Amino acid sequence: MSTGHSTAGQIATLVGPATAELQEYDVPAPGAGAVVLKIRRANVCGTDVHQWHYESAALRDSGLGHEFVGEILALGDGVTTDFAGQPVSVGDRVVPVYFLTCHRCPPCLRGEFNLCQNGLAEWKIKPEVSPHFRSGFATHYYLFPGQYFYKVPDEVDDETVAGANCGLAQMLFVIDQVGIEPGETLVIQGAGGLGLYAAAVAHERGARVIAIDGVPERLALAEEFGASETISLADYPESADRVARVQELTGGLGADMVLEVTGVPASFVEAIDIARTGGRIASVGNLNAEAEVTMIPGILTRKSVHVHGVLRYHPPYLHKAIAFLARRQHAHPFHAFADRSYPLVEVTAALKAGESRSVARVAIVP
Template sequence: MTGTGVIPEHTRAAVVRAFGEPITIEEVAVPPSVEAGGLLVEVVACSLCGTDVHCWEGSLALDIRLPLILGHEMVGRIVAIGEGAGHDSVGQRLRVGDRVIWTHAFCGRCRMCTAKRPAMCLNRKAYGHVSLQDWPYLMGGFAQHAYVLPGAGRVRVPDSVPDALASMASCALRSVVNAVEQAGRVGPEHTVVVQGAGPLGILATGLFARAGAGRVVTIGAPAARLELAGAFGADEVISLEDTPDPAERLARVHEATDGRGADLVAEFSGHPAAFAEGIDLAAQGGRYVVVGQLGAGTTAIAPGTITKKNLSVIGSFSGDVSHYHKALTVLDRYARHLPFDRLISGRYPLEDVNTVITRMQAFQEIKPVLLP
């Protein structure tokens, strides 16, 4: 190892041993040394994502082996640096004590990695989804320590970015940055409709507004989240609670666009029915970027609508290390323009993990953070 602090023999972690059952706080072994290219970090903040809740419930359309440590949206302070890992993925020097965020681990040799699409790596090791029984054990953020694999990209966190927001950058914001990038140019002539007023939808509202969209309309609920979407730059919000009929929501969008529909629709809701609605909301020649549809749910659509409208439908999944870096840059440069801190709905000790999961299920949190 090229640099090391004190490596403990064990660390505390929140462990899932049965889907839907209370999570237990346990002592977990820490690897005594760090391999070449790897890092050992002390987790300073781990924000919760809806995927964490779905994984705990056992409702993800993935093969998940228990037991595991949840958490894939985190920031850590470096404890030990493996040989050859003295710089991050964008060339910045790393030292013990620096904060970093990191990607899932990619193999670098499969078809998708070769095509420079590592987020689609066929051999990906995803944090928060790897069994605790597999070395190096510490593959989730709901713990006091985590292990950064050699195949994981990593980016040093600027001093200007607080822990909770840096954590959010490692999943929620990097996914939005990737989606906005894939959606293509927006300008003053464009109306953008954002489906969903969760953390991703609110962040997307802000980024589309800052990118220069002429009008941003955010659809979602509850009212408090729509108010926050307005603070992030939404010109109009449409409440699912006040306007439960999709036909009425379509009429509202048509009213705002002289009957054309949205030039760009961005789906961040996660509800399968939103996909069919998004197709209807899009204007002729419009674009539809789909981000939230990670579950196994289905919905009925009229495929001919895509053809007759000449729509471009774009799937956007996760992000590569460049999007992690850009997410940190967004937090640094837009800090005076977008109220990122208002997305952080609570800070909790690791012992409160079950309470936080329950509150997430009940939509009582936007972006809670565990402080292990």
């Protein structure tokens, strides 16, 4: 790419609540230390649906999408390797960490890189501002200097790796942060993309996995990703019924760890009831800062439950995610995550399909 105006690209931009439009801009040449990608495949994550509904105050009037795999279109001066030291060149497939780490803010100075105060500093800028392509539902993506990215090995295909830079990396990080031991029981609330990744990770580590969801196809996939038991919302429609079922499956003890990835506020209260005395809860799916629930705080105290809210992941976990896929891609049907694909021009239809929760992930292929 010799000039900044030789190619035009498109990006899906949020212009109002549940309102996205495609905007067209010239694809810039990368500055020193930057990389320009051609997006090959992007997934619709639950977070994208929340953003689409204006539930993220920081990401209004910005581009949409963050879980994707791209192909290097142009390298800026000084970029010769990825962040694992692997040589890169034009045409290589890579996955980027979708947020930034400034290494200067208080969280970064504490080593809490997943909480960087400037993580969304570029993504939240309107696409009309150069270099325009800061999100994944687009034809191109601009990797900024210092933004982590990792090369994808040839043996891992696009369908398998597209979710590495959000779902899988985050679940590896969550399970490391909260901890799961061989023989322990993990109950996963929500068998979407995050839940299925978590099942695969916990299964590899020797844990027993129980998945809860309301979509039969997701529950069937959960079994293929390592769940030994599933609980259907159709069979157990009330929270008390699901709690009782978990008690039955665990000999009256409850779960050692509960992972909430539903995005449904009431599921947090249910997680407290599902966890055993002294158990652990990882709250990941609930991002809406305005949704409220009613609960009895004393239950937390009496059960001595440890609650962990976990946002994003440390950047090197993306490298771990790619290695996990290379190691385990034949153990589970990762390619089946996004069994429905849409062209970029149908981004609204893709978001609606993602919102329906009828499949684990919906894909957008520019």
